[in-house]
Each structure stands twice: as C-alpha cells, then as structure tokens.
Amino acid sequence: MPWFLWALLFFAFAAQIGFSRSVLPPPEAKAEELHAPPGDAALRLSALGEPPVLARLLMLSLQGYDNQKGVSVPLRNLDYAVVGEWLERIVALDERAEYPHFSAAKIYGVVNDDNRRRLMIEWVWRQFVKAPNERWEWMAFATNLAHYVLKDDKLALAMAVELREKTDPEKVPAWTRQLEIFFRENANEYEAAAEMLSRQLLDGEITDPHEFVFAYDRLEGMLEEMTKRGEIQSREHLARELRKLESLREKYLAQFEELQKGN
Amino acid sequence: MRGGYEPQTLFADRAKERKTQTAMTDARSGIAHGAAIAQYTLLEALKNRVLFIALIFTFIGVFAASFVGDVAVIEHKRVEIAVLASSYRFCAVFVMMILVASTIVREFNDKCLELYLSLPISRAMYFAGKLTGFYIAGFALAAVFSAALLLYAPAAAVGAWFASLSCELILMATVTFFCVLTFNQQITSSLTAALFFYLLCRVTDSIVLISKGEILLHTTGSAVIGFVVETLSFVLPSLERFTRSDWLMYSDSAAAFGALPLIVLQTVVYCALVGAAALIDFSRKNI
Numbered sequence A: 001m002p003w004f005l006w007a008l009l010f011f012a013f014a015a016q017i018g019f020s021r022s023v024l025p026p027p028e029a030k031a032e033e034l035h036a037p038p039g040d041a042a043l044r045l046s047a048l049g050e051p052p053v054l055a056r057l058l059m060l061s062l063q064g065y066d067n068q069k070g071v072s073v074p075l076r077n078l079d080y081a082v083v084g085e086w087l088e089r090i091v092a093l094d095e096r097a098e099y100p101h102f103s104a105a106k107i108y109g110v111v112n113d114d115n116r117r118r119l120m121i122e123w124v125w126r127q128f129v130k131a132p133n134e135r136w137e138w139m140a141f142a143t144n145l146a147h148y149v150l151k152d153d154k155l156a157l158a159m160a161v162e163l164r165e166k167t168d169p170e171k172v173p174a175w176t177r178q179l180e181i182f183f184r185e186n187a188n189e190y191e192a193a194a195e196m197l198s199r200q201l202l203d204g205e206i207t208d209p210h211e212f213v214f215a216y217d218r219l220e221g222m223l224e225e226m227t228k229r230g231e232i233q234s235r236e237h238l239a240r241e242l243r244k245l246e247s248l249r250e251k252y253l254a255q256f257e258e259l260q261k262g263n
Numbered sequence B: 001m002r003g004g005y006e007p008q009t010l011f012a013d014r015a016k017e018r019k020t021q022t023a024m025t026d027a028r029s030g031i032a033h034g035a036a037i038a039q040y041t042l043l044e045a046l047k048n049r050v051l052f053i054a055l056i057f058t059f060i061g062v063f064a065a066s067f068v069g070d071v072a073v074i075e076h077k078r079v080e081i082a083v084l085a086s087s088y089r090f091c092a093v094f095v096m097m098i099l100v101a102s103t104i105v106r107e108f109n110d111k112c113l114e115l116y117l118s119l120p121i122s123r124a125m126y127f128a129g130k131l132t133g134f135y136i137a138g139f140a141l142a143a144v145f146s147a148a149l150l151l152y153a154p155a156a157a158v159g160a161w162f163a164s165l166s167c168e169l170i171l172m173a174t175v176t177f178f179c180v181l182t183f184n185q186q187i188t189s190s191l192t193a194a195l196f197f198y199l200l201c202r203v204t205d206s207i208v209l210i211s212k213g214e215i216l217l218h219t220t221g222s223a224v225i226g227f228v229v230e231t232l233s234f235v236l237p238s239l240e241r242f243t244r245s246d247w248l249m250y251s252d253s254a255a256a257f258g259a260l261p262l263i264v265l266q267t268v269v270y271c272a273l274v275g276a277a278a279l280i281d282f283s284r285k286n287i
Helices: A003-023 A040-046 A051-067 A080-093 A099-108 A114-130 A132-149 A153-166 A172-184 A190-202 A209-229 A232-262 B007-047 B050-071 B077-107 B112-118 B123-149 B155-182 B187-212 B222-235 B246-249 B255-286
Strands: none
Touching: A003 B255, A040 A051, A040 A080, A040 A132, A040 B187, A051 A080, A051 A099, A051 B050, A051 B077, A080 A099, A080 A114, A099 A114, A099 A132, A114 A132, A114 A153, A114 A172, A114 B255, A132 A153, A132 A172, A132 B077, A132 B255, A172 A190, A172 A209, A190 A209, A209 A232, B007 B050, B007 B077, B050 B123, B050 B222, B077 B112, B077 B155, B077 B246, B112 B123, B123 B155, B123 B255, B155 B187, B155 B246, B155 B255, B187 B222, B246 B255
16 A cells, blocks of 8 residues: 555544644534424424424423533523423324423423413413323422412412312322312311312212321311301301211221231 | 047147146246345345344444433433334334345346346246345344334334334335336435435325315415325325334333234235336336
C-alpha cells in the first residue's frame, strides 16, 4: 500500500478532530418554548400504525421538557394550556395509557402555582368523565388536591360528587366513593354525610371489615357531633340507622379480630 | 394379441403411462430443484450474517429499551415493550428487504440465474424456491426478535406477535422480490419502492379515516384525494393491523389471536396477487 494513503488517513483524522474542536461552535444550552402540538391527524399519520408507541415517546419527550439539554426549566414556567393540549393528544393516541393522567395529576398538578394546578385538576376531571371506572385513581388524587392544596372546597365537592355518581361500586374502592362524605363532614353537613355513609353500609357497598369498622366509628363520631350541636332530629334518625347497623358491626368486628389474630 | 387387447390400445396405454411417469418424475425433480434453491437461499442468508445482525439488534434494543424505561416515571414495562416491539418490527422488515434485494440482484449480476435457467428448472420453480428460502429466513428473524420479547410479555401474546411478524415478513419479501424484478434489478430504486410501499401500507387506514373526517374542506380536490385514497386502500394490505405493539404492552393475547386469522388471510391473498404479478413479469423477461 502506498505510504501517502496512510498519511492521508492520518491528516484527515487530525483535520476532523481539529474541525470539531475549534471550527464548530460548542453546543449551547438554550431552553426552548413548548409549542402547541400538531393535530390529531398528523400525529396519527406519524405513528405509522403504532399510536400507543408514539403516545409513550411523546409522553417521555413532554416529560423531559423541564430538563432540556443542560437547562433546567421550572415546571411552573411551562404554558399549562399547551401542556394540556399535548396530554390530550397523547390520550387520543392511546386511550388506555395511564401516563398522561398520572403526569397531569401527580407531576404538573402539584406545581406551586394555583392557576396551573387548577388547569391540571380540570384536565383530569374532563378525562375522568370519558372513562370513569378506569380513571378514578387520578380523579381521586385531583379531588384531594383541590380540597387540601388548592383549598377550593366547592370544586372538590363537585368532583367528589361526580366521582361517586359516575363510578361503579364494584370497580372502584369504597374510599373513593366516600370522599364526598368526608368533604361534607368537614363542611359541617353532618346530616347529609351521615345519611350517605349509613346508606353505603346498609347497601353492602363496604365489605372490607377494616373499612366497615372505620366507617361505623365515623358515624358514631358524627352522632356525637350532632348531639353537641343540638341537631336532635338528625341525631335521632342517625341513632336509628346505627341500631340497624349494630348486628352487621358485630359480624365485621369478629372478622376484624380474626384478621388481626391471623396477622 | 393377449387378454383381448387391440395392439393400438395397448401402445396407447403404455404411452400414456410413460407420459404420466415422466410428468411425475419431472414434478418430483422440479420440487427437488425448488427445495435445493430454497436451501441455498437460506444458506446465503446465513452467510450474509442475517441472524448475527438480528442478534446484535436484539441486544442493542434491550439496552435502549431499558434506558428509555428508566426515564419513564410510570408504565416502565409498557414503555420498554413499546420501544422494543416497534423497533424490532421495523428492523426485521428492513433486514428482510435488504436480504431479498441484495440476493436477487447478486444472482442477476453474477449470472447465477442464467446458470439455473440452463438447467431443467422452470422459472416458476426458481421463483417458488427463492421465496420459500426467504420465508424460512423470515420465520427465523421473527423467532429471534420474539424470543427477546419473551422476557417482557406473556408467551401467548408474544406467540401471536411472532405469527403476525412472520406474515409481515413473508408479505414484504414477496413485495421486495416483485420490486427487484420490476425495477430491472436496480437495488436503490427497488428498495426505495419497497420501503415506500411498506410505509404507505402502515398509514393507509389512518389516511382513509382522515380523508373521511370533518376537518377536511369539502372541495372537489379533497373529494378526488378521498377517492384516490379509498381506491389505494383496496389494493394495499392494511399493515396497521399487523404485529401491533399494544398486544404486548397490554398483554392482550385475546385481541392478538382474534386478529390473526385476518392477518394470515390477508398475507395469503396479497402474496398470491404480488407473486402472480412478479411471476408474469419474470416470465416475460428476456434472460
């Protein structure tokens, strides 16, 4: 092999290194604005027949927006209306995906900005209505967020009512459907809360011994509260309901004790 | 004269018998030649390190998926499967197309085809032998990728995914063979055409749905586009329904097995169509 070929290889290699180190400008960290997503049709075409795969990749890319190439962008600096649009597109690509709901409730929803929080809570609510028995988990989280973090009792109660009305007792845990009861109790609406809780117990919606005993104790607490407040009529009605539940309570208490022995 | 036979009848019977025997021997030797061609095609695929490439892609895919899965906050497994299954599917089809195009073009250029055709082998038998070899290579490719997916998804769903990927590879091998013959054994144009066909088949259903949607303006232009798209959907196989990653992501083996009969039927029908077109083109070629 002629020697100049080796020389050419060596010089070309050196030139490449020199070019990349000194001629090319070094990469610059620059935060990019989150642009509005393309339309549903464009995304569906780009998916090449695999929308669930594109949904996951888009979700990861959206998730990475707060940590772009070398720059950390606080979540509260993102345009949440656009974030909501992206999440909506992702759900449209794969309706069974949990990732967008999780992100809306537990990542974007817990940002330290009430307006942005509210946008995400409302987003979760809108998505919940489309498939209540599948998306109750995120709705329950967003309801608690509205109540305890956003401190918007009206919004939280409206969401809790929807959570109870739209879900099937056999498909979601009982505590989810009891959020409304607890919110009403916190708002001193003892009569309504007690009525709903005793109805759930009598209808056999709560079958777990732990939950039953907890709910029964709660009812007794409400009874005491009513006595203190002098709500005689409501108190007597609740006392009658509690008497009806007495035998059931005994049964569940026995189960509860057996479970504790087993542990 | 024996047994009451007329001599003419006896000779005619013997001639008929000889003809039948010759035809059967020809058929047997034709099948044997076809099997030999299939065997050598498979051998060539092995020597082209197709399985080695598949294994390398399998390992790269597993590492890439594990990295992407770690980035995900929830649905780690689903994200991993999404990345793995979709990249394996594309990789398998791409390797298959390259294998078919390079093998056929090499045989044309090295005059191997002329040698084969100088032997008592019909063009149809050569064509069938070649395709059989590619199909077996396709099964092997699908098996390698599916074996890796067994680490992530239940066996039943992976089994259906394997069967569907095999059908997809069989279909694309036939189409690529057709493209190579049609584009006069030019590797660049044949591969471009096959790839374009593949991508188009992966989005045809979406295009049809979009063209029927309300977002398009109802003008003459959109009506013409709608008609063209609808016509295209009649002549193209719907690859969107093949080898879906969500079967594995949601362990939905019931949906996967439910889709399989249609996938197999579509493969058989389309391979017959493209195979017949390719064979007509091949028979008319002056070699």
